Amino acid sequence: MKRTKMNGLLSGVALACALGTPALADIKIAHVYGKTGPFEAYAKQSHEGLKLGIEYATGGTMEVNGEKIVIIEKDTQLKPDIGKALLEEAYGDDEVDLAVGPVSSGVALAMLPVAEEYEKILIVEPAVADSITGENWNRYIFRTGRNSSQDAVANAVALGGENVHVATLAQDYAFGRDGVSAFREALETTGAEIAHEEYVPTDTTDFTAAAxxxxTAMKDLEGEKKLFIIWAGGGNPMGKINAMDPSRFGIEIATGGNILAALTAYKELPGMEGATYYYYEIPQNPVNDWLVKEHFARFDSPPDFFTAGGMSAGIAVVEALKKAGSTDTEDLITAMEGMEWETPKGKMMFRPEDHQALQSMYHFKTVVKDGVDYGVPELVRELTIKDMPIPIRNQ
Structure with a gap:
């Protein structure tokens, strides 16, 4: 098991945040995530959710098995090399019992080998790329976040059908390419087909050439025509392409769910359908009721997309520690494989074969409501674990 001393260049990156009194803490968890950078909003939600999840699952004691919990924050700055180095620091110098994060799929892929080298668990939340629990997976990796295939299968159900032609626009990195690959595969079972794929740099703001x-690829096709956009962060490709009037070619824009701030662009597209991971008004269960009530009380706003994900990870941590009865990695792996637990989205289960959390997704239609400054994803149908045959990709 490797033990590496970090040099001084990263000394200012790690921030400690304790739940409880640090001097009494027996269980240390590293949250290694992109606090600064283009996904800062995602990161903030994820961290608040993680803390809320631990609070909820411990009944407010911040203890498991009589031991205090401490969260150590580390900022990857959305850079794979920094994420890798900080996870080494967390497992080595900080001697954390397990880690959670990161936000970016590219950073996550750099971190996976570190978990294997140190023989410590990394719970991936919310990075999405299939390859994290696919070709690059190792037995120390568990993921509470949804993967590209879950996004893809859910959106294929929502959008697919006979004589449906789909073009895709995605960012040119693991999240985008894995997402399109999984979506293409999922569409095959619906009768729809991919007519064109377009990949652009992650920081693109001008979508004229891609659009x-x-x-050009879609205008002469017969049947339904949809442009499915897979995007994370800023740039607003949906609004900018919609301003170019794709409807003159019979093309409808479609996309999956997103954070509330991004849903402002959806208001321009009433009736648009897709599938989402979470919207606070959709799940009906006691965990989500608690989250919504507490989030409004503390922040005067509803919980968002990644708040629910962070809370699911926090609850998973506590339930695993309770079930294992220790922080020993092998005990935790045994406890977590096949583990079921309740989240704001209802039941999740870590699939034993690849440690991917199976979970519900939600087919939605965008509606415009008075007094709401974004397009509301109104539930059409809950897609349960049984409704979505998610491929195992780590074989």
Missing amino acids: ERIF
């Missing part, structure tokens, strides 16, 4: 290529 024109999509329009």
Whole structure:
């Protein structure tokens, strides 16, 4: 098991945040995530959710098996090399019992080998790329966040059908390419087909050239035509492409769910359908009721997309520690494989084969409501674990 001393360049990156009194803490958890950078909003939600999840699952004691919990924050700055180094620091110098994070799929892929080298668990939340629990997976990796295939299967159910032609626009990195690959595969069972794929840099703000290529590829096709956008962060491709009037070619824009701030663009597209991971008004269960009530009380706002994900990870940590009865990695792996637990989305289960959390997704239709400054994803149908045959990709 490797023990590496970090140099001084990263000394200012790690921030400690204790739940309880640090001097009494027996259980240390590293949250290694992109606090700064383009996904800062995602990171903030994820961290608040993680703390809320631990609070909820411990009944407010912040203790498991009589031992205090401490969260140590580390900022990857959305850079794979920093994420890798900080996870080494967490497992080595900080001697954390397990880690949670990161936000970015590219950072997550750099971190996976570190968990294997140190023989410590990394719970991936919310990075999405299939390869995390697919070709790059190892037995120390568990993921509470949804993966690209869960996004893809859910959106294929919502959008697919005979004589449906789909173009895709995605960012040119693991999240985007894994997402399109999984979506293409999922669409095959619906009768729909991919007509064109477009990949652009992650920081793209001008989508004119990409949109024109999509329009050229789609304009003469017969049948339903949809442009499915897979995007994380800023840039607003949906609003900018919609302003170019794709409807003149019979093309409808479609996409999955997103954080509340991003849903402002959805208001321009009433009736748009897709599938989402979470919207606070959709799940009906006691955990989500608690989350919504507490979040409004503390922050005067509803919980968002990644708040629910962070809470699911926090609850998973506590339930695993309770079930294992210790912080020993092998005991935790045994406890977590096949483990079921309740989350704001209802039941999740770690699939034993690849440690991916199986979970519900939600087919939605966008509606515009008075007094709401974003397009509301109104539930069409809950897609349960049984409704979605998610491929195992780590074989």
